[in-house]
Amino acid sequence: MITSANTKTWQFRTSKQYMLRWTGWFWLVALTVFCWNLMTEDTIWAFVADAPRQASDIGSRMLPPRWGYLNQLWQPLWDTLNIATLGTLIGVIIAIPVAFLAAGNTTPSRHFVRPLALLIIVTSRSINSLIWALLLVAIIGPGLLAGIVAIGLRSIGFIAKLLYEAIEEIDVSQVEAMRATGASGTQVIDYAIIPQILPAFWGISVFRWDINIRESTILGLVGAGGLGLQLQSSLSTLAWNQVTVIFLVILATVVVSEWVSAKVRRAVL
Amino acid sequence: MTGAIPSLRTWKRPPLILKDPRWRWTILLGGAIYLVLAISSVEVNWFRVYEGLERGWKFIQGFLSPDFSSRWRDIQAGLIESLTMTLTSTVAGVLISVPIGLGAARNLAPLPVYTICRSIITLSRSFQEIIIAILLVAMFGFGPFAGFLTLTFASIGFLSKLLAEDIEDCDSAQIEAIRATGADWWQVVNYAVQSQVMPRLIGLSLYRLDINFRESSVIGIVGAGGVGATLNTAIDRYEYDSAGAILIIIIAIVLVVEYSSSYIRRWVQ
Amino acid sequence: MLELKALSKTYSTGDRALTDISFSVPAGQVVGLIGPSGAGKSSLIRCINRLVEPSSGSIYLGDTELTKLSGRALRQARRRIGMIFQEYALVERLTVMENVLSGRLGYVSGWRSFLRRYPQTDIDQAFSLLDRVGLGDHYNKRADELSGGQRQRVGIARALEQNPELLLADEPTASLDPKTSRQIMRLIQGVCRERNLPAIINIHDVVLAQNFADRIIGLRAGQVVFDGPPSALSHEALTRIYGAEDWDQVQQSSEPQNDEFMFSSAKVLELT
Secondary structure (H helix, E strand, C coil): CCCCCCCCCCCCCCHHHHHHHHHHHHHHHHHHHHHHHHHCCCCCHHHHHHHHHHHHHHHHHHCCCCHHHHHHCHHHHHHHHHHHHHHHHHHHHHHHHHHHHHCCCCCCCCCCHHHHHHHHHHHHHHCCHHHHHHHHHHHHCCCHHHHHHHHHHHHHHHHHHHHHHHHHCCCHHHHHHHHHCCCCHHHHHHHHHHHHHHHHHHHHHHHHHHHHHHHHCCHHHHCCCCHHHHHHHHHHCCCHHHHHHHHHHHHHHHHHHHHHHHHHHHHHC | CCCCCCCCCCCCCCCCCCCCHHHHHHHHHHHHHHHHHHHHHCCCCHHHHHHHHHHHHHHHHHHHCCCCCCCHHHHHHHHHHHHHHHHHHHHHHHHHHHHHHHHCCCCCCCHHHHHHHHHHHHHHHHCCHHHHHHHHHHHHCCCHHHHHHHHHHHHHHHHHHHHHHHHHCCCHHHHHHHHHCCCCHHHHHHHHHHHHHHHHHHHHHHHHHHHHHHHHCCHHHHCCCCHHHHHHHHHHCCCHHHHHHHHHHHHHHHHHHHHHHHHHHHHHC | CEEEEEEEEECCCCCEEEEEEEEEECCCCEEEEECCCCCCHHHHHHHHCCCCCCCEEEEEECCEEHHHCCHHHHHHHHCCEEEECCCCCCCCCCEHHHHHHHHHCCCCCHHHHHHCCCCHHHHHHHHHHHHHCCCHHHCCCEHHHCCHHHHHHHHHHHHHHCCCCEEEEECCCCCCCHHHHHHHHHHHHHHHHHHCCCEEEECCCHHHHHHHCCEEEEEECCEEEEEECHHHCCHHHHHHHHCCCCHHHHHHCCCCCCHHHHHHHHHHHHHC
8 A cells, every 4th residue: 555645546436426326326226125025015926937838828829810800900990090190180289379378488477377288288298198098988988089089188288398398499589580570479479489380390290190199009998999999809808819910900000100200200300 | 783673573482391282282182081081980979978078077076176085095005006116117127228228329239239139129119008018917917017017118118229329329539539548348338438328318217217107007907007907996986086086196296206307317417 | 860868777687788878860870889798789779679678768769759668559669660680580491581571560460471461562672672682583592591691681671671760780790701791781881871761780890880880889888988970989989988909900900991892793693
């Protein structure tokens, strides 16, 4: 050891930083272990150990796929597309005013209207579309309408949030220039704000449409129409070879919608 | 100025995206036809909807005067499952995503590793959480363990993809500089990549924590544990005041997680 | 024409931007407003068309007291004042023509502006203004396709499309190269002469101000410390405005230039 008073020792972090870091990590690990124990309290490990056998059993039943079932899927597929598209449309139409009310620079009142709009956004975003569908099926009955409204309600928060963030990021000098010409409030929105947020708007809408296609494939599980309905009935009759076909159709739909949305987004930006 | 300018020049706004009028009309017409077809394919039982309005009103009342007490034991059990699932699956997801993310970054991994990691990501991202949950519940039995596996699986795709993109966006000059000192692969990752990516990784993990909680409240519907099962029962029994209580708790927790994670993210960066 | 009386502005943060400013501008006079950064030039310009609310004092444009207006009356007063901005402040994603026509927003109804159906007289005027600023052929280009100098020409055309009684310009040349700066200043000076239009040009380049303004007002820390013809702008006056500096060196660097020639050749280039 050659520690004299003159040699400078170099330390990666100060000891206080070290302590802080280590306590942080320690608590994270401790909490995780605690949660793990709590969660697996009631887990029957025999079932878990049995899982590979179950998996191979299900696998053998899933293959070969029952391709003839495909003919019964075209109608549900069309329904699924409609749920996603019409739902997105409803979401967009309601989200636009909500976004303008929620954006700090366009809201008519910061203390009353803005919190209300933010509350709408949070409520819509926190609740998964499947839960919305669950509620709506209970309220207005099973069918496409429940699915469309569920997708619409979920989309409002998503679109409005991203849109109001875009509105808050616009270049203010363009707004100022329009105000200087004597333009009215709506004219300022029309000439200075909309041109700036239009690309973001299209991008967000198509992105949400893409997500909605994925989500609408499963809404049928709770009775809201589309492919999920077939999935539900196939699962309840343990017709795993039909389930395979449904999974493949869903996969194909998702891939196509992702491709379309990427294409459209590139075109508008 | 030349004098030959005609005194009457008309001006019309040029079209924004599609320059060719034929394309514009085809797309407009196609869109209109689609809308008509889609809307007409939605069969609405207006009588049922009318009946449902009353139930909808009851639900809103239930939401406004939630009943936390009568089903509190169920709610509590569901919440504990959801929360423990959320944390453990996020931690497990991060632990597995880091190596896969490194392997899926083209600037660090050799081609065979890259291909394998990318296909794992694609597999994980193609399916909805719900669909994965259905399969895993069939294999591992009901309960939060299947939910934990579902969320972990879904987190892997999400986190590895974004992590890999971040690594690929890294400043290549820093990587080159560290490589130039004669560092081996681990040292390059440790010095050049980790320092650039770490804040983003923490941000992404927190974001995924948020998403995992939201999903954990849904996958219970197909038997994978969590508060979703409780909610499903409450709605099935038309106990709207209990359902309202659960929804309010979900919204509150989402808000808390979102705000604290944005706080932590700011603190880390 | 324009009269400011005891104008003051204090921001809500407590920063005192303007103190007791009074002067008047007759028709056709081009005023160069100079002063160091943070002297309140930009606040002063924006107080006149009320993009910034003055704290006290009054502003008259003709017989109208601008400081008393609100709502519709304020918008109708604003359309009498054209404004040119530092970073052009064009709506980047709209066409040049829409940007110029936006100068008529205070005049046309909401649905006309929404459908872009402007009266033919407005469109004729827009075309002739675009010809005047040398951009006759660019009317259907998007604003973000233009160069800096071209954008500022569109900005000028937009301000003139208002048929203003007063022109305000906030650092119109700050983001342009020296040659383009002179062209733009010459253009502003020219249109003011043609229309007998008074203008207040907020500018930080003293030499440009001296060359193109009829009168110089110097601001320092929110107060008028110089007001007179460009020829009266002595070293002593500059020191009063900006603080001590070797003014001989600064002014020498930009002595006679044949910018008349530069302007015409640039125009030829643009037309070919």
